[in-house]
Amino acid sequence: MNDGIRQKTDLxxxxxxxxxxxSVSRGADGSATVRTVDGGYFVKGDKAFWISTTKAPEATALLLAGKWVKAPGSMADSLSGLTIRSFLDESIGPGNITDAELAKATTRTTTFDGKPAYVITDAKTGNTxxxxxxxxxxxxxxxxxxTSKTKGKVTLTGWNQQPTLTVPPGAISAPSSMGN
Known part of the structure; x- marks a missing residue:
């Protein structure tokens, strides 16, 4: 999203x-964590998140703030595409780096967090x-x-180290005013 608001994402x-x-934090638009377990989506956001994202009335946002909420069907549908694979494809996937661009790229060795690594630099854009x-x-x-061409840095750590997540205890159902 390229709307000028700085966003921090941890996936x-x-x-x-x-x-x-x-987990996403967008300044005045608030912050939230979305947990996906066994096809279910659970959202825990602050008051600002619920107001800015779902247009919930302030009273509803206060009720939901800081609690795990099982996402209703309409919200779950919009969350289903938010995966590490889709994030990587959008950032650096095949539609963003052509074979011709890759052929012109330069490579060098370096260290990253103290371990040997390779850096590939796109000759046209300078992206690495x-x-x-x-x-x-x-x-x-x-x-x-x-496609947004927003400048940013994405760091990926903990490959194959993620523990299995479980349904958050005490998750509540979304109010009926938020849709199905």
Whole structure:
């Protein structure tokens, strides 16, 4: 999203999004965590999040703030595409790096968090991708992000280390005013 608001995102879990936590903070628009477990989506946001994202009345936002809420069907549908795989595809996927651009890219060795790594630099844009030398996992992307061309840095850590998440205890159902 390129609306001028600085956003911090932390996404941990499986590539396909079947078991993950997505935390987003957008300044005055608030912050929230979305947990995906067994096809269910659970959202825990602050008052500002509920007002800005769902247009909930202030009284409803106060009721929901800080609680895990099982996302109703309409909200769950919009959350289903938010996965690590879709995030990577949008940021650095095949639609963003052509074979011709890759052929012109330069590579160099470096260290990343004290481990050997490779940096690939796009000759045209200056965007860089850092790969772990041993596993070839993407460690960092720095440059224009996907179709929005928003500048940013994405750091990926903890490959294959995510614990299995469970349904948050005490999750409540969304008020009927928020849709199904």
């Amino acid at each position: 941990t879990g499986t590539l396909d999004g079947s078991n993950q936590d997505l 991708i850092t790969l772990d030398a041993a596993t070839k996992y993407v460690l960092q992307f720095d440059g224009e992000q996907g």
